[in-house]
Amino acid sequence: MKRIKLTLSYDGTEYNGWQIQTKPFGVKTIQGTLEDRLRRLTGEEIKVVAAGRTDAGVHALGQVVHFDTGSSIPVDRYPMALEGLLPQDIVPLKAELVDDTFHARYSAKGKTYQYTMDQGVSPHVFWRRFAYHYPFPLNLDAMKEAAKLLIGTHDFTSFCASGSSVKDFTRTITSCLLWQEGQFLHFQVSGNGFLYNMVRIMGGTLLEVGRGKIGPRQITDIIKAKSRNAAGPTLPPQGLCLMKVDY
Amino acid sequence: MKRIKLTLSYDGTEYNGWQIQTKPFGVKTIQGTLEDRLRRLTGEEIKVVAAGRTDAGVHALGQVVHFDTGSSIPVDRYPMALEGLLPQDIVPLKAELVDDTFHARYSAKGKTYQYTMDQGVSPHVFWRRFAYHYPFPLNLDAMKEAAKLLIGTHDFTSFCASGSSVKDFTRTITSCLLWQEGQFLHFQVSGNGFLYNMVRIMGGTLLEVGRGKIGPRQITDIIKAKSRNAAGPTLPPQGLCLMKVDY
Numbered sequence: 001m002k003r004i005k006l007t008l009s010y011d012g013t014e015y016n017g018w019q020i021q022t023k024p025f026g027v028k029t030i031q032g033t034l035e036d037r038l039r040r041l042t043g044e045e046i047k048v049v050a051a052g053r054t055d056a057g058v059h060a061l062g063q064v065v066h067f068d069t070g071s072s073i074p075v076d077r078y079p080m081a082l083e084g085l086l087p088q089d090i091v092p093l094k095a096e097l098v099d100d101t102f103h104a105r106y107s108a109k110g111k112t113y114q115y116t117m118d119q120g121v122s123p124h125v126f127w128r129r130f131a132y133h134y135p136f137p138l139n140l141d142a143m144k145e146a147a148k149l150l151i152g153t154h155d156f157t158s159f160c161a162s163g164s165s166v167k168d169f170t171r172t173i174t175s176c177l178l179w180q181e182g183q184f185l186h187f188q189v190s191g192n193g194f195l196y197n198m199v200r201i202m203g204g205t206l207l208e209v210g211r212g213k214i215g216p217r218q219i220t221d222i223i224k225a226k227s228r229n230a231a232g233p234t235l236p237p238q239g240l241c242l243m244k245v246d247y
Numbered sequence: 248m249k250r251i252k253l254t255l256s257y258d259g260t261e262y263n264g265w266q267i268q269t270k271p272f273g274v275k276t277i278q279g280t281l282e283d284r285l286r287r288l289t290g291e292e293i294k295v296v297a298a299g300r301t302d303a304g305v306h307a308l309g310q311v312v313h314f315d316t317g318s319s320i321p322v323d324r325y326p327m328a329l330e331g332l333l334p335q336d337i338v339p340l341k342a343e344l345v346d347d348t349f350h351a352r353y354s355a356k357g358k359t360y361q362y363t364m365d366q367g368v369s370p371h372v373f374w375r376r377f378a379y380h381y382p383f384p385l386n387l388d389a390m391k392e393a394a395k396l397l398i399g400t401h402d403f404t405s406f407c408a409s410g411s412s413v414k415d416f417t418r419t420i421t422s423c424l425l426w427q428e429g430q431f432l433h434f435q436v437s438g439n440g441f442l443y444n445m446v447r448i449m450g451g452t453l454l455e456v457g458r459g460k461i462g463p464r465q466i467t468d469i470i471k472a473k474s475r476n477a478a479g480p481t482l483p484p485q486g487l488c489l490m491k492v493d494y
Contacts, residue, residue: 009372061372079369091372122326125256125308125338130373 001068004075005098006048006082008034009061011089013129013238017056018063030054030090034065037085041078042071051104051245052111052194057237059130062093062112062244066104102247110174110246112190115203115239120183131184132239138185138210140178145216146209147176147187149223150202157226159202160195161234169195169226178206188243197234205232248315251322252345253295253329255281256308258336260376260485264303265310277301277337281312284332288325289318298351298492299358299441304484306377309340309359309491313351349494357421357493359437362450362486367430378431379486385432385457387425392463393456394423394434396470397449404473406449407442408481416442416473425453435490444481452479 016027020035031048038046051064073081078095086092101107118124118131119138150173157169173191180186187203205222208214214222214232222230263274267282278295285293298311320328325342333339348354365371365378366385397420404416420438427433434450452469455461461469461479469477 009369011372011375059373083369088375089372091369091375093369122256122330122338122340125258125336126306126377128258128335128338 001070001100002075003066003068003098003100003102004078005096005102005104006065006067006078006092007094008063008065008090008092010059010063010091011129012054012057012059014089015056017058018050018053030063033087033090034082037082038067038069040085041081042069042073044069044071049104051108052242054240054242055197055237058240058242059238060242063242064104064108064245064247066098066102068100104245107247108193108245110190110192111194111242112175112188112244112246113194113199114241114243115187115189115199115235116241117185117187117203117207117239118183119180119185124183127184129238130241132236134207136211138207139212140180140185140210142212142216143206143210144178146206146214146219147178149216149219150176150189154223155226156195156198156223158222158228158231159198159205160228161197161201162228164196166195171195171198176202199240200235200237201228201231201233203235203239207235208232248317248347249322250313250315250345250347250349251325252343252349252351253312253314253325253339254341255310255312255337255339257306257310257338258376259301259304259306261336262303264305265297265300277310280334280337281329284329285314285316287332288328289316289320291316291318296351298355299489301487301489302444302484305487305489306485307489310489311351311355311492311494313345313349315347351492354494355440355492357437357439358441358489359422359435359491359493360441360446361436361488361490362434362446362482363488364432364434364450364454364486365430366427366432371430374431376485377488379483381454383458385454386459387427387432387457389459389463390453390457391425393453393461393466394425396464396466397423397436401470402473403442403445403470405469405475405478406445406452407475408444408448409475411443413442418442418445423449446487447482447484448475448478448480450482450486454482455479 048067079092116131123133153172175190295314326339363378370380400419422437
């Protein structure tokens, strides 16, 4: 048996998220599709573990998974072989041999997500699957000021979807950037871990800052409140993308 | 009756090109879809005329059409009203009142097309509908040298799909640019008019130059040959996009 680390990208539009669901029957997931193709390729029942279990409609340009296999297929052949078997909206990028202490999720030291808003009067037709169309004016300077206050080690309860089963809401955000690129506004955040819906709630809160509904310095109070109600809305999934996982 | 100039964008992936086809029955086209929604909106049988009749799988970010209507709907309402009726892969951008001498096709003074190649080892999953994946090394300097030789007024018979019914193959190319942007290579060409498949054959010829199969200076001989066989292959449609029409 050997353990393989696989980096992959996907357009999440047509999928019900990363994780295999048993009910309802027949729901299409990234994990299910990938495991099916690995079964066809190796003849084995393979279970893959992902660094981040992306939600329905969320994309990845640098998702990382690991799996164990007894197959003799050379490791560097996996991307090409899988690309031929997978649908066009899942593209494997790189396969590496790792030792069996490597775990895609638990070994991850940090992750980077990006959220893209389309600020064009009309949505850019190439980006309709990958950006949230928000054609209203935003105060980018205020948003940048607010984004800086998210950096650091905080209890992020206010930025976690209610009903989450985690016990410890403390996470460290190492970088939080906003920039304009043509008609698009990108929000990129890196940290050692993310709570459920955390990036989409951060994005929704920064949007409220950009609209002038929340003052940029209120971010500190929102963090202190430790209440989901204190933060802004959860942005829709299609603007979100898992960019990178660091080990 | 008034004449309306409508600028629109579309993802051509799911369409059998711009032009309505009577056979086979039920083929989906951009023109057919747009005319159907204009019928629903105005209650009239409206015929639209496009600046450029894009082929199956080809996209547009700045297609221009005109149509005549007796409807009292204010002109500036058309983009929003149509956006609500059209599928997400056709996005109207702008509507303007024009006088009845305006013709989307015959009044056009110039057009700009862009062809995008994805040079990544693996295709970028967000661009799989909008770029031609070509992961092999290309000599960009040679391609740029060749592109310059396409500029000017020439008989472009060598760059026209055989079987075309046009009589005059002379066109003026005003600009022909190539540039790299991350893993993508863009080829943008402007001119007063384009023959059938002209941009895709120009792209295919430049690709042969980039691979070293054709020397950059041979472009002049290829033009002189006035034979489709002298030029390179026709690149696939998905990399092509009609960017802009000038009047």
